Amino acid sequence: MDLLPFATAHATTVAGWPASPREVAMWCGRHEFPLPARVVADWQQGEDVRSHMLFAEGNPLGYGELWVDTEEEEIELARIIVAPGARGRGIGRELVRGLAALARDAGYANVFMRVHPDNDRALRCYRGAGFLPVDAHLAAEWNVSQPVGYVWLQHTGPGEPGRSPQTG
Numbered sequence: 001m002d003l004l005p006f007a008t009a010h011a012t013t014v015a016g017w018p019a020s021p022r023e024v025a026m027w028c029g030r031h032e033f034p035l036p037a038r039v040v041a042d043w044q045q046g047e048d049v050r051s052h053m054l055f056a057e058g059n060p061l062g063y064g065e066l067w068v069d070t071e072e073e074e075i076e077l078a079r080i081i082v083a084p085g086a087r088g089r090g091i092g093r094e095l096v097r098g099l100a101a102l103a104r105d106a107g108y109a110n111v112f113m114r115v116h117p118d119n120d121r122a123l124r125c126y127r128g129a130g131f132l133p134v135d136a137h138l139a140a141e142w143n144v145s146q147p148v149g150y151v152w153l154q155h156t157g158p159g160e161p162g163r164s165p166q167t168g
Contacts, residue, residue: 001061001094003052003055005050005052008040011041012040014060015039015040016035018081025116048067049065050068051064054095061083061091062086064099066099066103068106073110074110075112077099078114080113096131097129097130100155110154111154112134113126115152123151133151133154
């Protein structure tokens with residue numbers, strides 16, 4: 001599989017992956033369904049956004065973003081989604097591991113992500129990719145300005161669940 005920089009030519013494909021309004025909201029916090037392709041294309045305009053797609057034999061299987069925060073010296077993985085026909089096969093875990101590796105290779109030791117608290121499938125995936133919850137007090141602080149009480153996770157290694165960075 002190949003993790004490649006996103007090309008806006010794939011915006012329509014990615015925008016079509018969510019199967020319901022609820023899935024759109026869980027994925028990216030939007031309420032339009034179906035999600036317009038221009039929304040996905042517009043995400044690419046942020047200078048702190050690095051979008052990627054996972055391909056197998058030329059077929060797009062997953063999409064995800066790195067949100068680079070140079071001031072805080074950290075990266076947040078965001079807007080992770082897997083093509084409907086590829087779900088349940090470990091593609092999401094591979095995508096997240098690949099994005100985390102890109103963040104680490106770019107020199108960022110602090111790699112985070114936030115997950116909607118009702119997205120159990122995503123939480124299992126991300127934990128399997130080496131992410132563990134941040135300290136509860138830190139998560140509460142980060143959630144003050146958020147629309148929901150996200151579960152905040154931090155990468156702990158190359159895909160092996162390990163010790164939480166906050167507990168040693």
